[in-house]
Amino acid sequence: MLDRRLLCFTGKGGVGKSTMAAAAALLAVQHGKRVLVVEVDAKGALPALLGHAPVGYRPETVAPGVRAMAMDTEQSLREYLRLNLRVPVVGRIGPLARAFDFVATAAPGVKEILTIGKILWEVRAAIDGTADHDLVIVDAAATGHVVSQLGAPQSIRELADVGPLRSQTEWMIELLSDPAITELNVVTTPEEMPVAETIELVARVRSELSVPLGSVIVNRVLPELFTRADEAAFEAMRAPAASEWIAARAGAGTAEVLDGARLAVELRRARAEHLDALRAAVDLPLLYVPYQFTATPGLRMTTVIAEALGEELGL
Amino acid sequence: MSSDLDQLLAAKEIVVCCGSGGVGKTSVAAAIGLGAAARLGGRVLVLTVDPARRLATALGVGGLGNIERQVPPEVIQAATGAAPRGELWAAMLDTKQSWDQLVLRHAPDEIAAFRILENRLYTNLTARFVQSHDYIAMERLYELHSSGQWDLIVIDTPPSAHAIDFLDAPARMADFFGGRLLRLLTLPYRVGGTRGSRMLNAASKPFYSIADRLLGSRLLEEIAEFFLNFQAMYDGFVERAQAVERLLHDRRTTFAVITTLEAAPLNEAESFIAALVDRKLHLGALVLNKVLPAYFVAPDVINAAAHLSDDADAMGAGLAADASLGGAPLADAARNARVLRTVSESFHNFALVAAREAELRAELGRVPDVVATVPSAESDIGDVQGLAWIAGHLLSTR
Numbered sequence: 001m002l003d004r005r006l007l008c009f010t011g012k013g014g015v016g017k018s019t020m021a022a023a024a025a026l027l028a029v030q031h032g033k034r035v036l037v038v039e040v041d042a043k044g045a046l047p048a049l050l051g052h053a054p055v056g057y058r059p060e061t062v063a064p065g066v067r068a069m070a071m072d073t074e075q076s077l078r079e080y081l082r083l084n085l086r087v088p089v090v091g092r093i094g095p096l097a098r099a100f101d102f103v104a105t106a107a108p109g110v111k112e113i114l115t116i117g118k119i120l121w122e123v124r125a126a127i128d129g130t131a132d133h134d135l136v137i138v139d140a141a142a143t144g145h146v147v148s149q150l151g152a153p154q155s156i157r158e159l160a161d162v163g164p165l166r167s168q169t170e171w172m173i174e175l176l177s178d179p180a181i182t183e184l185n186v187v188t189t190p191e192e193m194p195v196a197e198t199i200e201l202v203a204r205v206r207s208e209l210s211v212p213l214g215s216v217i218v219n220r221v222l223p224e225l226f227t228r229a230d231e232a233a234f235e236a237m238r239a240p241a242a243s244e245w246i247a248a249r250a251g252a253g254t255a256e257v258l259d260g261a262r263l264a265v266e267l268r269r270a271r272a273e274h275l276d277a278l279r280a281a282v283d284l285p286l287l288y289v290p291y292q293f294t295a296t297p298g299l300r301m302t303t304v305i306a307e308a309l310g311e312e313l314g315l
Numbered sequence: 316m317s318s319d320l321d322q323l324l325a326a327k328e329i330v331v332c333c334g335s336g337g338v339g340k341t342s343v344a345a346a347i348g349l350g351a352a353a354r355l356g357g358r359v360l361v362l363t364v365d366p367a368r369r370l371a372t373a374l375g376v377g378g379l380g381n382i383e384r385q386v387p388p389e390v391i392q393a394a395t396g397a398a399p400r401g402e403l404w405a406a407m408l409d410t411k412q413s414w415d416q417l418v419l420r421h422a423p424d425e426i427a428a429f430r431i432l433e434n435r436l437y438t439n440l441t442a443r444f445v446q447s448h449d450y451i452a453m454e455r456l457y458e459l460h461s462s463g464q465w466d467l468i469v470i471d472t473p474p475s476a477h478a479i480d481f482l483d484a485p486a487r488m489a490d491f492f493g494g495r496l497l498r499l500l501t502l503p504y505r506v507g508g509t510r511g512s513r514m515l516n517a518a519s520k521p522f523y524s525i526a527d528r529l530l531g532s533r534l535l536e537e538i539a540e541f542f543l544n545f546q547a548m549y550d551g552f553v554e555r556a557q558a559v560e561r562l563l564h565d566r567r568t569t570f571a572v573i574t575t576l577e578a579a580p581l582n583e584a585e586s587f588i589a590a591l592v593d594r595k596l597h598l599g600a601l602v603l604n605k606v607l608p609a610y611f612v613a614p615d616v617i618n619a620a621a622h623l624s625d626d627a628d629a630m631g632a633g634l635a636a637d638a639s640l641g642g643a644p645l646a647d648a649a650r651n652a653r654v655l656r657t658v659s660e661s662f663h664n665f666a667l668v669a670a671r672e673a674e675l676r677a678e679l680g681r682v683p684d685v686v687a688t689v690p691s692a693e694s695d696i697g698d699v700q701g702l703a704w705i706a707g708h709l710l711s712t713r
């Protein structure tokens with residue numbers, strides 16, 4: 001995974017995309033890479049996961065070896081115009097950006113190309129050795145939007161007959177399609193909807209894009225409490241005779257403590273079914289990251305998750 | 316028997332359920348509808364967006380477009396144990412179909428309508444315009460409410476990057492089709508009558524020269540044509556968007572904010588509540604969903620959990636020694652001790668999460684009169700039984 005130049009993390013809302021992107025950045029640094037993390041959804045959550053305040057469009061160092069930037073299509077457009085069309089945009093881009101926003105809303109791929117274009121620009125710089133980073137990690141759009149984002153160069157090529165945008169699409173598609181360079185990872189949790197979206201997304205990526213898929217990261221996996229024999233003992237303890245005997249020694253709350261363990265077993269079991277469905281439908285490597293009970297999001301938790309991820313990757 | 320939520324539901328005609336992604340909007344919306352139909356009576360419609368497949372099937376709306384279906388009373392009775400007093404209906408939101416209907420309604424004639432429906436930008440717009448989902452949900456709500464067929468409509472909202480987005484959707488839609496930008500964009504294609512003729516004033520010229528070089532003229536032309544076609548529907552659209560906006564402000568409409576007690580969804584819920592207050596919309600209820608049971612923070616239970624691991628060896632041996640306590644499954648003292656420690660450790664883990672939840676709940680700022688708590692069920696909510704279970708919690712707590 002870490003030998004690529006572009007790692008994207010997508011998944012349903014709230015499953016842990018930002019957390020995995022941040023964890024992957026820490027892992028990469030441990031393996032001697034300099035990383036640029038790009039946050040695409042403008043939530044501004046990612047730098048905090050590395051113990052840093054939110055950042056803007058201009059990359060800032062947020063942790064040793066890691067710079068981060070927040071995507072901003074207006075800034076990206078401005079940069080693009082300056083670099084490619086030699087159109088200097090002075091002062092506020094205001095009405096032009098709004099008009100552009102307007103066009104971009106209706107025309108497939110225009111807004112997206114500004115996002116993916118900037119990202120690939122940085123990837124190319126990394127390959128050429130002209131950048132301050134070796135690897136670009138993208139906290140990408142959620143499952144619903146990521147296909148149009150990564151597919152933007154293709155859409156544009158089909159749509160724009162001439163113009164620099166079209167000619168730009170060629171090298172972009174080439175980078176995005178190269179398995180030695182690009183890898184799209186899908187983050188999920190072992191729950192019904194995230195799993196369903198993952199299965200659907202993998203199928204869509206395969207049929208609509210040429211972007212290489214990496215792994216499915218299953219996040220927030222609950223621990224397996226008991227072996228089968230241990231569970232039989234546990235069930236016997238919940239029966240009235242044993243449970244009252246224990247309560248006489250451990251105190252009045254015993255029944256609830258046992259209920260609590262029962263809930264943990266059931267939650268894990270319900271999730272196991274979804275995992276089976278995922279395994280049956282998707283033939284990508286699955287990486288499991290345990291649920292962090294002590295977690296408050298921040299650098300410490302990201303470090304623990306990076307460790308778990310590294311183990312799953314055999315690093 | 317009656318709860319605060321009962322009173323709220325009895326007084327309102329529309330309940331909009333909103334919140335961050337995955338918190339249980341769809342499940343809670345359906346449960347509210349079920350509870351209202353079962354206990355209050357009347358004709359109740361749940362308008363859902365993207366339900367999990369099993370739930371959709373349970374409600375009888377799996378795979379179908381904009382069609383309302385009744386949930387059979389016997390299914391409700393089997394789940395709640397009593398014959399429902401009213402009717403529960405469910406419908407899915409089919410965004411594409413709703414957009415097409417909207418175009419057909421507002422276009423000046425059929426030819427204009429088909430020109431729009433066939434434009435590839437239209438397909439893209441309806442599929443990808445970020446607000447189209449939001450807007451279309453509100454639009455359908457308006458349509459259904461105006462039909463006068465429903466005593467109560469409970470509407471689920473689509474997962475969007477920010478829960479607040481759909482509140483502004485009608486206004487944005489009106490802006491979008493009515494703004495100066497639309498005129499600017501279509502200008503070169505309107506002047507002089509010839510498509511593509513460039514009689515531009517000095518102000519708009521830079522925009523076109525850049526857009527042209529960037530996009531190519533064919534694309535630009537296509538976009539303009541699309542908007543020109545759309546402009547014929549402008550008045551209808553804007554009027555409609557404004558009517559939808561008024562409906563949201565109507566005193567018969569209330570909002571239920573759904574959240575879990577996790578930092579990110581809760582943050583979003585709080586900013587959503589602030590946005591509702593800001594816009595003078597009616598905040599009816601806050602639903603705290605998937606909350607861990609209260610016993611995880613009860614001192615005597617925590618105490619018992621500690622004993623289980625402290626005295627695991629002695630208790631494990633005691634349970635093995637007395638065959639009347641469990642027999643064969645408990646015959647192995649070492650196993651018993653291990654199980655007791657595992658039980659204790661698992662409790663401790665969940666207690667940590669529960670304590671965080673309790674903390675977050677204590678920090679809640681402004682809350683509505685009705686705050687309902689729904690515990691985390693042991694498995695997904697995939698059938699009417701599960702909805703009845705949620706409804707039971709919704710309508711019995713405050």
Ligand SMILES: Nc1ncnc2c1ncn2[C@@H]1O[C@H](COP(=O)(O)OP(=O)(O)OP(=O)(O)O)[C@@H](O)[C@H]1O
Nearest residue numbers: 012013014015016017018019220290291292295297
């Ligand atoms: N393994 C884990 N154990 C416990 N909590 C976790 C775990 N991974 C992530 N979380 C928590 O889940 C929440 C969502 O994580 P995160 O913000 O990374 O998700 P996301 O997919 O980026 O969300 P969004 O779609 O909102 O951007 C955060 O509060 C995070 O701390």
Ligand SMILES: Nc1ncnc2c1ncn2[C@@H]1O[C@H](COP(=O)(O)OP(=O)(O)OP(=O)(O)O)[C@@H](O)[C@H]1O
Nearest residue numbers: 336337338339340341342474605690691692695696
């Ligand atoms: N009280 C509960 N206990 C256990 N599971 C629940 C509870 N409420 C909802 N769920 C489960 O949580 C998952 C998400 O619920 P639901 O689909 O209702 O959320 P949503 O907010 O509509 O999600 P989305 O934003 O994706 O539309 C479902 O699998 C559902 O079965």
Ligand SMILES: [Mg+2]
Nearest residue numbers: 017018043045
């Ligand atoms: Mg995120």
Ligand SMILES: [Mg+2]
Nearest residue numbers: 340341364365
């Ligand atoms: Mg939903």
